[in-house]
Amino acid sequence: MSKCLSGQTMIKNYFKTAWRNIVKHRFYSIVNVVGLFAGITFTLLIGAYVWGELQVNKKLLHANNQYFLKSEGGLDITTLGPLSKAMKEHYPNLIKNYYRWDGITSIASKGDKHFRENIQLGDSTLLFMYGFGLLYGDARTALVNPYSVVITKEIAIKYFAKKDAVGETIGIQSFSGSQHDFIVTGVLKDIPENSVTHLNDDNNNTFFIPTNTFAYFGRADFESWSNVYIPSYIELQNNVSVNTVDRAINQLIQENAADIIKKTLTVHPVLLTDYYLTKNNGLVKRMLYTLSFIGLFILLMAIVNFINMAISSSSARVREIGVRKVMGGVKKQIIFQFLTESTLLVLIATLLALMAYPLLTPVFADMIGKSIPALFSF
Template sequence: MLKNYFKIAWRNILKGRFYSLVNIIGLSAGIAFTLLIGAYIYGELQVNRQLKDADNQYIVLSKWKDPNMGYPLTTTAELPRALKRTYSNLVANYYRWDGVSSTVSKGDKHFREALQIGDSTMLKMYGFKLMHGDSRTALNDPFSVVITQNIAVKYFGKTDIVGQTINIENFKGGKHDFTVSGVLDKTPTNSVTDLVTNTGVFMSAGAANFMGRFMDGWNNTGIAGYVQLQKGINPKQLDKPMLDLIKKNTAPQIAANMTPYLVPLKDYYLDAGNGTVKRMIYTISFIGLFILLMAVINFINMCIARSSTRMREMGIRKVLGGRRKQLIWQFLTESVLLVLLSTLMAMLWYLIGRPFFSDMVGREVLGLFSFPLYFYLIPLALAVFIGLMAGVYPALVLSSLRSVDSLKGKLSIRENIFTRKTLVAVQFGIAIVVLISSFVISQQTNLFFNADLGFDRSYVVYASLPRDWSKQGIDHMESISRELKQIPQVSNVSLSWEIPDGANMGNTPVYLPGADSLRAQSGQILTTDNQYAATYGISLKAGTFFTPAFSPGDENKVVINQTLAKSLGWADPEKAIGRQLRMQGYPPNFVVCGVTKDFNFGSMKGRIPPIVFLNVNYTNLYRYFSVKLNGNNIQQSIAALQTGWNKLLPGAPFEYKFVDDAIQKLYTVELQLKKAAYLATILSTIIVLLGVLGLIALSVQKRTKEIGIRKVLGSSAAGISALFLKDFLVVVLIAGLVACPIAYLLMQHWLNDYTYKISLSFQPFVLAVMILTLITAAIIVLQTIRAALANPAESLRSE
């Protein structure tokens, strides 16, 4: 019997090819998009969950009463190790690391790589496998390194390279060969090897001395720390032991300000950065559910609308002895079969769309056959559920008709037009909300890139430098910057620790001499030379940006921005020139030599902070050359710059990036959301229009006789088209009236996260409704005009 149901269902699907195809394409698009979103969310939820003993793995974070004293992401260097030694009944293991970057060389290959100097416990504690090498001893030797597969292939062209060496440069300009003791197997995305950046080279803690770093000390608060708890231990049990250790061993100032706490690694990734990943998951989940809901409504609506054309078929079946139960099963079988076909097509869309979707969300989405077996039951269950939902109404209604009424084509039960129109209105409403959201997100994102940031980032490239953090190293780099500036294609060069991407040396309290330091203003420290303002086009409100030629007196000079000047009581920038200020942790008084116009050093999500510029000759710290090109021929300018770089800095890789790209990274989530909104807009519009196309075609088919009679009585083609337009456009307008306030509330809530934001105007709301109205009208006119122009004799003869 079931075989017969499927056979008849297949024949009916083929008989109505057009309607079946419209239904399948619309639903498959919604299912495919939902599956891609589900795969993305599944991948995000798996981060850190594949680590060995993941349920007991924790990262040690810090809360600071004074946020200028330390970083939330790090802890004191000794704390994780002391917890293991002192409270071994609570802590099973620990891991600490310090992240740096430096030049790595092999033969004529020189690249700047992310390095992680850490304890030898890493491999065992997290269960990271080695393709080659012994995990028990790989990180024991100070001059041994473990590298990833990518790094192995990059430098050696293969992975079986244990025993070979690579050369690493330290921050004093010294170089040393390191023996490759292990090559990591592919590791899942995690917050150990990929906490801040994707690390490629892992060094033992013993290498810290060579690199000029410190992995020990209770007052060293810049180390990332992790602990693995004993089974059954609650992290709250370590709150008091950690505070006791901090109070007993650290400096009083640290003990009074710092509170360490544990966060499960399984939760950390989702909650980091004020829950950026979690917010992205929620947002994209809602988008996916909206699209799926639209596709399901469209499918159900089409099934209900088309079912009324099969009344005579139901009557004949009843006359021939068909029972109501059999008729119900027939309808349900056809509906489920259509959804199963849509699901199969969705799988094909998934395979085609996965690379594009991965690019959109900035993360590799799992392949179709990479999920656990239970995952494949979800689309199957969804297909059966949607099929039953779509088929149950027509099955119950049509199977309940009397045989005489069915044979006459008479629907004795009143057709529920209101329900169908409501479903159509919901579809249009969702499409309007998505379209408005897309416009608003696009406008907000464009604001970030088109607004005046207070500096000129055009034609500026930056590149990391080999480190020699000494007076001689600074002199050498400033000499090279002057040489590079002589290149005709180069307008200016600046040596600095920062580029304007929001990452700086940290904050420090800034106050006037003799004032109470407790009332100090928190200032962001930027370390630059005297060419930084000229390179980035930062305007000065008063004074000079240090001095044109460096003199020893410049070491005690600082430049501040308008915001800091005002907060220190100098509303007139000119009054700040020559005045003194103090910074906590820096011994002398500094003299203000310049005040810059306020500029957005970081993201426009927050307000412009107080900023103080220190001279690189005072700190002896630097990371980058920022180079302003003349802009005539970018490729030619880059080539000339590379030639000069290779001549002046032999062995140092010239790995340049545009400042525009660095700024773009500040808005990664917004750009991903913008792409998702565009895709959702396209899909929702397609699904709505497919629904309109199918419903209009069915409506025209059912009203063929009416159209013929109207033509005979003198009605024009435009008048007939207007009948159908009126039905649908009223629904669109009602949907718009309901959807616009909902979209306004959603977008207003989203914009509240930003300090600098657009003002919501009527434009996106009016545009969204107009665009959808015009496209719908065009579809309706194209569908009805053919029937309206047909010979009425043909339509009347069909009856």
């Protein structure tokens, strides 16, 4: 028991002495802490951004079975309008579900509020296929009836000054200039970053309308095999080979599409969890590698600077070390004392970085135009 207390007292004394030395050499301590604090903070911010980008599409329901239909010979992000639906109808043993949408922009109005909005005209499978939850409304029926609309909570506040906008009406203009009231049937919860509602920078959609309203927007060719401009997704049944699906897709194209499309269009399913990182020839993945290298380099430079400052300080304290040896100090004790001081400085810098992180994330997010995850959410 006495040995245990003696050990605790010794450690306590090490920390007391370390703190006195830090205060005594405050200029060196501040410079060292600031350098390490900056390095840790920037590394945390970069690391959080990289982590967030790696999680795109991975929080979707059944993410490992969700695929995006990517085209070769046309726009790579769109394909034939009826294709994914026909896949479900002809190959139910392969395809569990499908989703298609057409992106439009139109004027939405409520009272004296008029804004041009991004609208996603899509299948009623959107909510339950990807697990997008509703704050208000019933996911089973929200996208069933014509002239119904599901909106984000930000849109609800923007037009109705409240989140619970279910049952409210909002006017949406057609391309001919006429206006029709749409009934709000659902308000979305916060949805994770994904390539369904936010396929690219031009398609960050906030209004979701069922496809049985496509005639109002002049989209009569939505179900046409000559329409090659519809982003499409499929969910595979468990344990289904992608190669089997690949063959089935191209067989349907050969059976239904026009000759010119048969000759020029090839469609391949791409795992949705990989799509975001590999699109544009892997541009996002290369950028994340670069940012990761920069973050590690910044942290390495901060560590090197910290070590150099520690060595420089030790050299300046040779006289103090000599006095300690004369007074009976052992080498091991002196080394431990210096290590305790360094540990305290690292702890202070780390705590400051953790405190600064939530304060700097909004600034960093505005700079890069992306949300940054909370520190303890990854």
